[in-house]
Amino acid sequence: MANIRDLTGQRFTRLEVLRLVKQDKHYNLYWLCKCDCGVEKIIGGSGLKSGATKSCGCLNRELSRKRKTNLTHGYSNKERLYWTWKGMKARCYNKNNKRYQHYGGKGVTVCDDWKHDYQKFRRWALDNHYEDNLTIDRIDNNGSYCPENCRWATSKEQANNQSRNRILEYQGKKMTMSQWADYLGITYGTMNSRIQRKWSMERIVNTPIRGHLIVN
Incomplete structure (x- = not known):
């Protein structure tokens, strides 16, 4: 133990080191820490010193809640564009959606960037002249939803582009x-x-x- 760097009393973001708990056979050190939220937890010294571990886990939970809050309250309740994104995915992947047969049922998909990240879809929309009176339109009706195959159109323009239109x-x-x-x-x-x-x-x-x- 003589060569061990004593971390007792030191702070690492939200964690204060209370005492050394153990050293494993690989010489990894584990310290009992107290988080600012009051939780005590044993944490590896490497995680503390590298900055990889900043709390007992409460910080990640807070950030996750904040991201969800920003999405829910910042967009879904206020932005029509958010519901456009949700509807686009529902048509392609929700078999219970009444329009699925014309989209997902025919092999229409949403590109990975848009499917998993509303922010990327939102940035593309705003960079490509989105307005609340426009709807997303696929240029090639046999193609999928992706930046290269989509544009914003009026309802009439979109109707004129539908594959079932005579x-x-x-x-x-x-x-x-x-x-x-x-x-x-x-x-x-x-x-x-x-x-x-x-x-x-x-x-x-x-x-x-x-x-x-x-x-x-």
């Missing part, structure tokens, strides 16, 4: 039903009704609305 062509123009409705100045409901009644595109385009010809 593309209609007339005189060289190719547009979705929603885009044709806007182009013709009619409601989506009217457009859909005409499609369901099996109208030709020529008839849809040239049938007047309330006495007015839609387009030339």
Whole structure:
């Protein structure tokens, strides 16, 4: 014991060393320490001197609670973007989600960076012009959620990009039903009704609305 550096009375962050407890066969020293929170615990000397052990464990618990508090109260209760992130993951991984069959059920996933870290997703969103009136849209509907395949779009823009949206062509123009409705100045409901009644595109385009010809 003559060559042992006595740590008794020394402080290491939240820990005060009370006394040496034992030395194992590998000459590792273990000290009884009292934490600022009042807990006494035997801790290895190497952990104390290297700074790896700063408390009885209470410091890590406090930091963990703080991180969870920041996420819960700083984002989930206030930021629409947080719920966008949660919804994106639910569609891809929660089989009980009503939209799972169109996402996770078809192999759509969320990249690892976004799946496990809301902060990374949040930084990407804010760097890419996120606004509360926009929704996340996959550029390639067969691809997954990742920075290279996502953008922020209005609900109408996203609807036009959905794989299930029907593309209609007339005189060289190719547009979705929603885009044709806007182009013709009619409601989506009217457009859909005409499609369901099996109208030709020529008839849809040239049938007047309330006495007015839609387009030339």
